[in-house]
Amino acid sequence: MPSLVGPSHYVFFGAIVRRLQWLRRIAEVYQNSGDPELLVSLARTEKLFASTLDRAEKVSGLGIRKPYPLTELLDDTPVESFLARFYDELCAFEAHLFDLLHAHHQRVGETEAQIRIEECINICALWGREIAGEKLLIPNDERYDSYSVFEGLYQFLEGGDLQWKPLLPRRLTENEVHYELRFCPHARGHSVSSNAEAKTLACRFESVVFEHFAKFLAHNATFSRTRGLDHCTDRIFLNN
Numbered sequence: 001m002p003s004l005v006g007p008s009h010y011v012f013f014g015a016i017v018r019r020l021q022w023l024r025r026i027a028e029v030y031q032n033s034g035d036p037e038l039l040v041s042l043a044r045t046e047k048l049f050a051s052t053l054d055r056a057e058k059v060s061g062l063g064i065r066k067p068y069p070l071t072e073l074l075d076d077t078p079v080e081s082f083l084a085r086f087y088d089e090l091c092a093f094e095a096h097l098f099d100l101l102h103a104h105h106q107r108v109g110e111t112e113a114q115i116r117i118e119e120c121i122n123i124c125a126l127w128g129r130e131i132a133g134e135k136l137l138i139p140n141d142e143r144y145d146s147y148s149v150f151e152g153l154y155q156f157l158e159g160g161d162l163q164w165k166p167l168l169p170r171r172l173t174e175n176e177v178h179y180e181l182r183f184c185p186h187a188r189g190h191s192v193s194s195n196a197e198a199k200t201l202a203c204r205f206e207s208v209v210f211e212h213f214a215k216f217l218a219h220n221a222t223f224s225r226t227r228g229l230d231h232c233t234d235r236i237f238l239n240n
């Protein structure tokens, strides 16, 4: 019997697909790095995760106006199991990828590493704005206040409620959003990588996506991410 697919499954699936597309864009930056060791390991990693990446490829193009076609990809396992497996694969791919990028940065030295990092930061900023543009196409009569910025991050980037509170609010007022990230790159993929610097790089890139998503919706926003002992936290201020 086919499993029942509800709105929350689509939201979670959408966030996974967006994240995979983001990781692919970052990987593309390094395709012309001229570092044979990196190219070989990137190719090996893509091969290792081929079925995961193919799934995201099949539904490529942003989910504008209609949800990503989750039902086309479902296998005979319940939808929750399918999504949990897909999410785990995504986290593993992310951890592998950033381990490779970090090792590459160590090999090529600071100046060259910095050039790639800057390029990735630009791509992350664009990606955040692109996803925010996807949200803007969904009719919303209200202006984008701090609550809707938080809601947007929660749904579009973290996949809504299917995980247990991916963003845990600490303070949510008219002008300020402050929350803990329960599943930032420092927490994701811990079973694959123990390289703290690689995770910090991933978290930094992710924060750029969050920042530009927020700023696209609320032009007066300022954004900062802080590494805490247990969890990273984001603060967004909406200046009047």
Ligand SMILES: [Zn+2]
Pocket (backbone or CB within 6 Å): 184, 185, 186, 187, 203, 227, 231, 232
């Ligand atoms: Zn983090």
